[in-house]
Amino acid sequence: MSRKPPTMADIAKAIGVSPMTVSRAFKSDSSVSQETREAILRAAEDLGYVFDSTAANLRSQKTDFVAVTIPSINNANFAETVRQLSDGLSRRGLQILLGYTNYDILEEERLVEQLLRRKPQAIVVTGGRHTPRARKLLSNAGIPVVETWDLPEQPIGHVVGFSNTLAIGEMVRHFADAGYRRIAFIGGDADNDTRGTERRAGFVAAMQAAGLDASRLIACGAPPIGMREGAVAMAHLLQSLPDTEAAICVSDLSAFGALTECQRRGIRVPQDMALGGFGNYDIGAICVPTLTTINAFAGDIGAKTAELIGDVLEGRFEPGLPQTIRFTPVLIGRESSR
Amino acid sequence: MSRKPPTMADIAKAIGVSPMTVSRAFKSDSSVSQETREAILRAAEDLGYVFDSTAANLRSQKTDFVAVTIPSINNANFAETVRQLSDGLSRRGLQILLGYTNYDILEEERLVEQLLRRKPQAIVVTGGRHTPRARKLLSNAGIPVVETWDLPEQPIGHVVGFSNTLAIGEMVRHFADAGYRRIAFIGGDADNDTRGTERRAGFVAAMQAAGLDASRLIACGAPPIGMREGAVAMAHLLQSLPDTEAAICVSDLSAFGALTECQRRGIRVPQDMALGGFGNYDIGAICVPTLTTINAFAGDIGAKTAELIGDVLEGRFEPGLPQTIRFTPVLIGRESSR
DNA sequence: AATCATCATGTTATCGTTACCAGCCCCACT
DNA sequence: AGTGGGGCTGGTAACGATAACATGATGATT
Numbered sequence: 001m002s003r004k005p006p007t008m009a010d011i012a013k014a015i016g017v018s019p020m021t022v023s024r025a026f027k028s029d030s031s032v033s034q035e036t037r038e039a040i041l042r043a044a045e046d047l048g049y050v051f052d053s054t055a056a057n058l059r060s061q062k063t064d065f066v067a068v069t070i071p072s073i074n075n076a077n078f079a080e081t082v083r084q085l086s087d088g089l090s091r092r093g094l095q096i097l098l099g100y101t102n103y104d105i106l107e108e109e110r111l112v113e114q115l116l117r118r119k120p121q122a123i124v125v126t127g128g129r130h131t132p133r134a135r136k137l138l139s140n141a142g143i144p145v146v147e148t149w150d151l152p153e154q155p156i157g158h159v160v161g162f163s164n165t166l167a168i169g170e171m172v173r174h175f176a177d178a179g180y181r182r183i184a185f186i187g188g189d190a191d192n193d194t195r196g197t198e199r200r201a202g203f204v205a206a207m208q209a210a211g212l213d214a215s216r217l218i219a220c221g222a223p224p225i226g227m228r229e230g231a232v233a234m235a236h237l238l239q240s241l242p243d244t245e246a247a248i249c250v251s252d253l254s255a256f257g258a259l260t261e262c263q264r265r266g267i268r269v270p271q272d273m274a275l276g277g278f279g280n281y282d283i284g285a286i287c288v289p290t291l292t293t294i295n296a297f298a299g300d301i302g303a304k305t306a307e308l309i310g311d312v313l314e315g316r317f318e319p320g321l322p323q324t325i326r327f328t329p330v331l332i333g334r335e336s337s338r
Numbered sequence: 339m340s341r342k343p344p345t346m347a348d349i350a351k352a353i354g355v356s357p358m359t360v361s362r363a364f365k366s367d368s369s370v371s372q373e374t375r376e377a378i379l380r381a382a383e384d385l386g387y388v389f390d391s392t393a394a395n396l397r398s399q400k401t402d403f404v405a406v407t408i409p410s411i412n413n414a415n416f417a418e419t420v421r422q423l424s425d426g427l428s429r430r431g432l433q434i435l436l437g438y439t440n441y442d443i444l445e446e447e448r449l450v451e452q453l454l455r456r457k458p459q460a461i462v463v464t465g466g467r468h469t470p471r472a473r474k475l476l477s478n479a480g481i482p483v484v485e486t487w488d489l490p491e492q493p494i495g496h497v498v499g500f501s502n503t504l505a506i507g508e509m510v511r512h513f514a515d516a517g518y519r520r521i522a523f524i525g526g527d528a529d530n531d532t533r534g535t536e537r538r539a540g541f542v543a544a545m546q547a548a549g550l551d552a553s554r555l556i557a558c559g560a561p562p563i564g565m566r567e568g569a570v571a572m573a574h575l576l577q578s579l580p581d582t583e584a585a586i587c588v589s590d591l592s593a594f595g596a597l598t599e600c601q602r603r604g605i606r607v608p609q610d611m612a613l614g615g616f617g618n619y620d621i622g623a624i625c626v627p628t629l630t631t632i633n634a635f636a637g638d639i640g641a642k643t644a645e646l647i648g649d650v651l652e653g654r655f656e657p658g659l660p661q662t663i664r665f666t667p668v669l670i671g672r673e674s675s676r
Numbered sequence: 677a678a679t680c681a682t683c684a685t686g687t688t689a690t691c692g693t694t695a696c697c698a699g700c701c702c703c704a705c706t
Numbered sequence: 707a708g709t710g711g712g713g714c715t716g717g718t719a720a721c722g723a724t725a726a727c728a729t730g731a732t733g734a735t736t
Contacts, residue, residue, distance in 0.1 A: 005480060007692055018716045023694060031713055048478045053455040054395040055692035058721050063392060073417045073424075083411055086438065095452070098436055100424065114433070117391040140386050142343060227624045256624075263626040283594075283621065286565045288601040345722055356686050361724060369683060393722035396691050 006047040014043045026051060057119070066094050066309060067115035067123040071103045072224055077251075077279045078126065081148065081302035085124065088306025092313075094121065101126075103192050103223045109134040116141055122309045128152025128161075129194045144312045148301050149195065151326065158312070159324040160305045164195050165202035167294045167329035171248055171276050172206035174292070174331055180246040180274060183207065184216035186233045186258060187250025193223040196250045199278065203248060216241055225250055230257025238265065245274060246337070252277035252284040255291050259336070275336040289335030297327045344385040352381045364389060395457070404432050404647060405453035405461040409441045410562055415589075415617045416464065419486065419640035423462065426644020430651075432459065439464075441530050441561045447472040454479050460647045466490025466499075467532045482650045486639050487533065489664065496650070497662040498643045502533050503540035505632045505667035509586055509614050510544035512630070512669050518584040518612060521545065522554035524571045524596060525588025531561040534588045537616065541586060554579055563588055568595025576603065583612060584675070590615035590622040593629050597674070613674040627673030635665045 008022040015022070017036060024030040025040040032040075043049075057063045066089050070078040086096045099115055101108040109131045115123065122143050128150040130138070138145045138156050145157035152159060175183050187193075188200030200217065207214035218237050220229045230249055234257065237244055249255035255277030262269050269275055269289055277284050277293040284291035304325050311317055346360040353360070355374060362368040363378040370378075381387075395401045404427050408416040424434045437453055439446040447469045453461065460481050466488040468476070476483045476494050483495035490497060513521050525531075526538030538555065545552035556575050558567045568587055572595065575582055587593035593615030600607050607613055607627055615622050615631040622629035642663050649655055 009692080019692090020694075020717080021715060023692095024715085027694095031715090033714060036714085050451075050475075050479070051455045052457060052692055054392060054401060054457050055721090056694070057392045058396050058723085059692080059694045061721070073411065073421050074414060076412060076414075079411045079417060083438070086411075096436070098434070100421070113388075117389045119390060119392050137388075141388070227620055231624060256621075260624050260626050282565055286569060286595060286598050287625075288598050346724095347722080357722090358687080358724075359685060361722095362685085365724095369685090371684060374684080390722055393691090394724070396693085397722080397724045399691065 006049045007052070008049075010047060011040060011043050011049055014047065015039050061119075063119050063121060064094050065097045065118055065120040067097045067099070067112075067118065067120035069099050069101050069108055069111050069115070069123075069125045071101050071126055073098075073100055075224060076281050077296070077298040080298040081126075081305075084299045084302030085306050086302075088303050089309065092306070092310045094309070094313075105129060105131050105134065105192070109137075112137050121313055122146065124148060124305055124309070126150075127194050128155065128159075130156075144309060146305050146308060148305055150198070151324070155322060155324065157322045158308055159322070160301050160308060160327075161325075162296060162301075162327040162329050164198035165205065167278070167296065168199045168202035168248070169206040169209075170329065170331045171278075171292075171294060172203060172210060174333065175246050175248065175274065175276065175337065176210045176212065178274075178337060180337075181212060182216065182241075182243055182245045183212065184218060184237055184241060184244045184247045185214075185250075186218045186230065186237065186247055187220040187225050187254055189217070189219040190222040193225070193250075196223060196225065199250055216244060218247075220250065220254065226253050227257035227260070230254030230259075231261040232257075234258035234261035238262075238267070246270075246276070247273065248276040250278060252279050252281035252291055252293050255293070255336070256281075256283050256287055259287065259289075259291070270336050270338050274338075277336075280332060284334070292334045292337040293332050295330045295332055297329070300327060344387045345390070346387075348385060349378060349381050349387055352385065353377050399457075401457050401459060402432050403435045403456055403458040405435045405437070405450075405456065405458040407437045407439050407446055407449050407453070407462070408464045409439050411436075411438055413562060414619050415634070415636040418636040419464075419643075422637045422640030423644050424640075426641050427647065430644070430648045432647070432651075443467060443469050443472065443530070447475075450475050459651055460484065462486060462643055462647070465532050466493070466497075468494075482647060484643050484646060486643055488536070489662070493660060493662065495660045496646055497660070498639050498646060498665075499663075500634055500639075500665040500667050501540075502536040503543065505616070505634065506537045506540035506586070507544040507547075508667065508669045509616070509630075509632060510541060510548060512671065513584050513586065513612065513614065513675065514548045514550065516612075516675060518675075519550060520554065520579075520581055520583045521550065522556060522575055522579060522582045522585045523552075523588075524556045524568065524575065524585055525558040525563050525592055527555070527557040528560040531563070531588075534561060534563065537588055554582060556585075558588065558592065564591050565595035565598070568592030568597075569599040570595075572596035572599035576600075576605070584608075584614070585611065586614040588616060590617050590619035590629055590631050593631070593674070594619075594621050594625055597625065597627075597629070608674050608676055612676075615674075618670060622672070627676075630672045630675040631670050633668045633670055635667070638665060 008019045012019040012022045024032045025037045099111040124146045128147050148160045150161045185203040188196035204214040218233045277291045280293050280295040284293045346357045350357040350360045362370045363375045437449040462484045464487050466485050486498045488499045523541040526534035542552040556571045615629045618631050618633040622631045
């Protein structure tokens with residue numbers, strides 16, 4: 001029963017052809033006569049043959065893997081990026097090899113090394129901050145590298161991202177234009193949360209540019225920052241700076257958490273406290289009141305990255321000429337800031 | 339510059355040892371003298387050597403991959419299962435190879451076939467419904483198979499799951515005991531949503547067992563069923579069956595959507611309409627009012643599956659003796675059903 | 677002193693597929 | 707009839723690591 005699984009050679013023997021012909025029969029473009037191919041595929045099915053990619057990968061020096069690292073899978077934004085990336089790549093015959101860094105660049109380094117051993121055709125990392133060793137590994141890997149979700153100052157290779165700083169600036173202006181003055185920022189205090197700290201820095205810069213006090217900063221600690229952290233932060237805010245008129249949160253999740261805290265305390269949103277989020281999560285479009293947010297195009301980042309990788313691998317670009325694709329975050333004004 | 343990457347043979351030559359010794363130097367348990375190993379590792383670093391798993395995989399017939407299929411990555415429940423699974427496996431030196439079926443068993447079949455070509459050491463699938471061909475592929479793969487999130491009547495191999503039917507029965511009883519009589523069910527009408535339909539069937543059975551009318555069934559269509567679908571369904575429910583006292587939703591997401599619709603219409607929850615969800619999502623614990631739900635132990639399913647796979651692969655079980663690990667879903671009573 | 681286990685290393689063959697290079701047959705054109 | 711090209715097939719070697727077995731040196735044991 002449990003003999004070892006059949007190989008192409010077994011099929012070849014059964015049909016009376018060479019293994020080479022069997023190999024060809026499995027590739028759609030190669031030249032094999034119709035009847036031979038059918039006989040081979042039938043025999044393969046009969047024998048319960050399963051193609052062995054590991055051997056093919058070794059011989060052809062192609063794995064059709066694309067390595068991807070994200071901070072966390074439990075985040076709708078990153079998940080959406082991965083989904084679109086995965087869809088786009090699978091359409092091109094590529095398969096994702098996914099790893100989580102847990103928002104830790106040391107973990108990222110380990111992960112990158114581990115993933116590179118699998119000989120992916122390209123690698124996508126989230127963010128532009130890496131350990132020196134990770135940078136070196138990526139640079140020397142000899143495959144296309146794409147950094148996403150940020151616009152690194154010194155990109156390793158390609159980039160598909162947007163400016164978190166600018167995006168938050170947009171949000172600050174939105175509130176300032178609406179007449180809010182005492183505006184707080186929630187989150188972005190942990191230095192392993194690069195996007196969060198960028199947003200916080202962007203908040204401070206934009207507030208100062210608008211001539212407003214930028215000192216209302218509420219800490220949430222290390223990522224992931226979810227709804228609960230947002231609620232806790234709002235409680236702090238209401239206690240420490242009760243005259244605050246508006247709070248800009250590091251993400252829609254924390255904004256929603258902040259909203260629930262207001263609801264529990266009978267604080268009306270937006271009349272007593274206006275709220276802004278980030279990321280255009282589903283929840284912000286449906287909760288009551290709906291949340292003003294920033295669409296950072298998480299899905300499009302994934303889709304565009306897939307397209308870019310396809311183009312590069314199929315030689316549609318000058319090789320060695322890194323591309324930077326920049327998305328412009330768009331503010332979505334909703335009920336929480338009217 | 340772009341010569342081809344160094345191999346173990348190159349390191350061997352540089353150090354003056356055999357390739358075999360180099361190979362051994364990279365495995366922690368093998369016997370290589372301290373100094374030789376150090377010299378090898380140093381040379382490897384100098385040359386920018388990256389271990390080639392594809393070759394090792396072929397020769398040793400071990401990939402250290404575990405294939406996993408889930409319906410969707412954009413679902414906090416499945417994501418949590420995958421996270422714990424991934425953590426547990428990586429602790430054992432195994433790496434996940436993930437694929438999404440989009441709630442489609444035909445897509446699952448394609449995916450399973452594709453994943454098996456990569457020669458994983460084990461495969462985890464979500465749910466117990468598969469195409470005949472997929473069943474055959476899984477059975478003949480010669481590796482441990484784990485079905486999760488359900489309790490299939492005819493398991494292919496191992497199972498780590500719970501009874502959706504029983505879980506919803508629990509929920510129905512909770513509402514019935516609290517005095518609710520006109521109870522509706524939202525979702526679970528699409529037949530590619532196996533867990534959803536099971537929950538709906540469980541609802542009908544439990545309602546009948548309680549002597550209650552089980553005909554208040556609101557359709558949501560095909561999965562994924564999110565917040566928006568829940569809101570739409572609640573609108574339908576309020577229009578078609580306005581005297582309904584309580585609604586049990588196929589998940590916390592749809593329950594939250596239903597809640598928002600109530601809020602927009604000024605319908606008090608739970609006074610005018612009680613709500614129940616499923617899955618113990620973060621949102622249900624924090625929204626106002628908090629949602630009564632069922633903890634299905636999504637994370638534990640992943641953790642336990644990782645443990646099971648570890649045990650099986652390391653021969654800690656009678657081989658060929660499939661295990662079934664059954665979780666008992668627990669009702670969490672919250673504000674939405676007081 | 678002889679024997680044997682242990683350690684560190686080397687040699688050889690192989691995992692299953694495919695790149696590369698031929699070779700054959702048949703038909704279409706000169 | 708001769709030449710050429712395209713379609714189909716086969717033989718051989720190789721991808722880069724390691725399993726399996728073998729070897730020499732060292733030290734422990736009797």
